Amino acid sequence: MVRWQPGTSGRLQAAALELFASNGFEQTTAAEIAQSVGLTERTFFRHFSDKREVLFHGQELLxxxxxxxxxxAPGEATPMELVAAALESGAELFPDERRDHSRLRQTVIEQNPALQERERHKMSVLAAALGDALRGRGITEPAATLAAESAATVFGVAFTQWIAPGEQRSISQIEQAVLAELRDLTAARTAART
Structure with missing residues (x-):
């Protein structure tokens, strides 16, 4: 068996996703994933702590x-302008050629409650990191937490729309539309009070 080749993690990820989609997450073993690309189970565990992490590897890049x-973002940016800047930057990780991969990955996640929980944890980590960064920029509470949670929510809603069958817009375009909807929603609430 080949012990090491460049791109081993990527090959394992691609193989795992295909096996999870065709055989089911629970039914697929780490050994099967490794064997499908000519590697050993031991090599698999050098790259990933468990088979779940194959789907979530790279979370830190997000x-x-x-x-x-x-x-x-400019120093004088408002919390919502900072949210928009964060979303725009994050969108760069989701070019249109990743859409099919993302659809397949999401299908696998939606079929397994433990993976759904792990996905929620990923979004929680994102929101916490954004909240810390916003506070570091001098944004006070509760604005920092509200802005950070809004960024994660807008991204989640936009991502779901981006992977929907037939969707053609870029994730950036969808994020802008969802963020505008959020702004309209909060503006409408404020206007109703006055």
């Missing part, structure tokens, strides 16, 4: 991309 948007 957080870093969102945080980069905050760092690059």
């Amino acid at each position: 957080v870093e991309a969102f945080l980069a948007g905050l760092v690059e």
Whole structure:
């Protein structure tokens, strides 16, 4: 068996996703994933702590991309402008050629409650990191937490729309539309009070 080749993690991820989609997450073993690309189970565990992490590997890249948007935003940006900057930066990780992969990944996640919980945890980690960064920029509470949670929610809603069958818009375009809807919703609430 081949012990190491460049791109081993990526090959394992691609193989795992295909096996999860065809055989089911619970029915697929780490050994089967490794064997499908000519590797050993031991090699699999050098790259991933368990088979769940094959689907969530790279979560830190998502957080870093969102945080980069905050760092690059002007100092005088409002909390919602910072949310928009974070979303725009994060969108770079989702070019249109990743849409089919993302659809398949989401299908696997939706079929398994434990994976759904792990996905919620991923979004919680993102919101917490954004909240910390916003507070670091001097945004006070509760605005920092509300803005961070809004960013995660807008991303989640936009992602769901982006992977919907027949959707053609970029994730960035969808995020902008969802963020505008959120702004309209909060503006309508404020106008109703006055």
